[in-house]
Amino acid sequence: MLSVGRLAVSLALAGSVFAGPVQNPHIVLPPSARGHRDTVQQIFTESYSAYKQFAFGHDDLSPLSQGFSDGRNGWGATIIDAMSTMHIMGMDDLFQEAVNFSSKIDFSKSQTRDKVSVFETTIRYLGGLLSAFELSDQKFPVLLEKAKEVADKMAFAWVGSNDIPFGFLDFSTNTPNFGRTSNIAEAGTLALEWETLSKHTGNQTYANLALKALSHIANLPAPLPGLAAQGINPATGSFVGGYITWGGGSDSYFEYLIKHARLSNTDDNLFADTWHTAVDSSIKNLLRTSTVGNHLYLADLDDSRNIVHVGSHLACFHGGNWLLGGRLLNNNTIVRIALDLVDGCWNTYAGDATGIGPEVFAYISSDGDFTGDVPPNADQLAFYNEHGYYITAPDYILRPEVLESNFYAYRVTGDPKYLDRAASAVDSFNKFLKTPTGFAGINDVNDVNTSKIDDTESFWFAEVLKYLYLTFDDPNHISLDNFVFNTEAHPFQAPRAKHVYGTPTGGIKHPTKPFSLKKGPPLPAISPNAKLPQPIKVPPQL
Template identity: 80%
Template sequence: MSFFRRLVVALAISAASLPVIAGPVQKPFILLPPDAVKHREAVKDIFVKSYSAYKKFAFGHDDLSPLSQSFSDGRNGWGASIVDALSTMNIMGLNDLFNEGVNFSSKIDFSHSQTSDTVSVFETTIRYLGGLLSAYELSNQKFPILLQKAKEVADKMAFAWVGNNDIPFGFLDFASNTPVISTSNIAEAGTLTLEWETLTKYTKNQTYANLALKSVSHIANLPSPLPGLAAQGIDPSSGAFVGGYVTWGGGSDSYFEYLIKHARLSNTNNNLFADTWATAVDSSIKNLLRTSTVGNDLYLADFDDSRTIRHIGSHLACFYGGNWLFGGRLLNNQTIVDIALKLVDGCWNTYAGTATGIGPEAFAYISSDGNFTGNGNPSSDQLAFYQKHGFYITASDYILRPEVLESNFYAYRVTGDSKYLDRAASAIDSFNKFLQTPTGFAGINDINDPNTSKIDDTESFWFAEVLKYLYLTFDDPNHISLDQYVFNTEAHPFKAPPAKPVYGSHTFFPSKPFALKFGPPLPVISPNPHIKAITNPQA
């Protein structure tokens, strides 16, 4: 019997109907080894080198182009790297850079895009709104201008909800405050709660939170292809799913992530969110969890429109290990935690198995039930690589993504096992060796070639996520504790209230049949969710 099947059987035997007391996320009394300070300072050094290059060649623009010593403005030209880096600067104690970033942020004109008028509601929420609000909190509300700017950009984004639509359009024309009509996905529509709720917390205007909550509630209440596992595509006009593709990867990922994080950050008494997350985990264990035939690595496969399993993985999807650790500990469910740790190991293997020690953008597996990926059979070279490493590469680039190191950070904070420190230290070495350029740090085109060419882009999430998660892995666990903060999907931490005794209904465990119990209705929202309807005086 396979590892996860044994866990499912064991859990079914131990299932109970009584509420389970929530557990702490972090292991108490973790003691860092003496060399942790050295690695933490090495991460700070990478940040300072990267940001110094950004300041020299791209300050005020969104992203540094380190090879051409120039810049790009893919996030509407509002200085994404500055706003996205604020919370990391604060955590690292880089006060001069933080103050400079606050000063810049105070002058951003969110009334219109500086580049294309089309603005992504999702990206603007997680990077700008999340970055401003987290910096406001972390600096003990010392800079009210950060809250003011957060409110300004949210008031513009509120036009994404048209009429009585529950689902916001994914893109807006900021010049005319009209949505760009297109199909959206559940990640875009369902990854807003943490930021918009935090804005409500400080403005006392409930409408901000309600806009985000009605979107994710709508998605959670739709009939799904698999229990708890919403389809990836959604039409904002009709509110209906588009197709039936299920994945924990891009386009769906942070919708699932925010279900349990919203429950924790808000301490809501509406069980819908924690229960939907737990049902999604249960359903994933039953339907998506697979083991590779080489190495016995655990992974979550995709489930396509033809109801066929696709044995694929991605760097983006590797957040799931950390998310399951967070939710498993919060729900006090050791089975979820045990599976999550195996998922973290499987994702780390995609780093350990390459010539650079850095993981690829996309990869695939072979399991006992096949190797279907939707993109043809693996080549002979891919099969040979699989026989050595238990996965094979389908997209070899690394664009400075954080998810594997994010889950590694959660694994260390949950277990205190030093192997996760060793993994993080090896990533630092690989970054210095293979990503460093005369001007900052850059992604690479082939993680399995030590002589690979580099990618002329340093996205803002390098500052917001990768370097923050690495730094915190080696930092005092009581600093930005996972029992005191909840991270948004861009790694901006929000202060959480003391934990509740129980999250969700807790009348089931994974593998036990469960029917969703919907919570109380949301408070009445403004009849017109546009800017004029929600512009209230700040409390």
């Protein structure tokens, strides 16, 4: 078993030498995969048919009341978010209908009274339009025109010489919400979409706006090496507080560091190096093992520098992201740990009554059970002693992240256990989420008689069903070596991979604020009884 010190050394020595292919080139799908893929497509068809019947033109279906909601400014978020999935599934008629709808969207103002989120509008609308434009071989220039139209409005979020955009805008007056602080996910999850817009318009200004925000965050002195604080003030460009998490509010900033490096093939090592530093720092400081089941997880760190033993469905993207980056850096240590993180997140699906993972959960490690809230009660302790985690927020709102990482794990290893897990999730969705008019979230994943949530978010179409479909599809279709997915699962065409991502020596320098943990030793990455993941079995070509 690797010690913490040896683990850190292995990371440094395994630095970016030659990028490896992301996908295992020798995957052979079993005959059962096609049937599971068709079942996923049927779920999409049923879900979208209900949307068309009760909510077409609006943002989200309300399947229980057979109505709709417009939480994404009323521009038809589900239609735009579903377009890339439609194209991948070969649903040409639906795709053409969506293109026609897109051509008539009025982005000059919000169709509701709500402010416009730069982050959400970027990942759903801008990302969806651009991905559909590329996937359809640029046959529909109106998609690019509409992407430019909405980006031109969002550009008002950058004020003066500010690197960090304000998070919300009034599209009617082009006025940012000046009084609101932001977070690194909102400000740092724009690069893939805006640089793709520059690629197709020839106007580098779009990419420059997003990249100056991403670069600014990466260059700020961080509480831990590479691990930016969650909060940020657009007016000053400074961090707000010192909370560190791979969960919501921070998640996709870390995701986009390595994905921007891959999509752009930039020679600026800042992005790949900062990602590598963040992963290395997380292994040294945040990686924990549950006392029951030896499940590996990434803890949070609060403003008082206490380890917080929490996990979330949102944070479970990290396994897939580490697999992508680990293969690009050809760092098998990162890949092995990533696979164990994938297993830990999947355990939150396997452990409860419905076979679907909860929104938020918690752990107990050798250094405590602090969650920043109340300690686990008797029922939670009993659940933990059986499953190695306990539930703190039991709802499921159709999130994709566990299945996203499962998809990456299958494409990287070819191990059929990931197909079995995806098939199990499909069965659970059909059993517990299906309604007479579409699919809905549930309020308690550990209750087979749970009530449902009257909302079908657009990411159900963009992410959950796409990742499941592609898990069972020909791995050469939308290969991870040819496409980079934005955080809403819209694939962008990537150039041939570089030979090296990041600093070849693995020696990474990064500004860091003076820091020490309040609890435990300085490098409590893995407890003495931890069971490290075994090396993956891949062909010699990898």
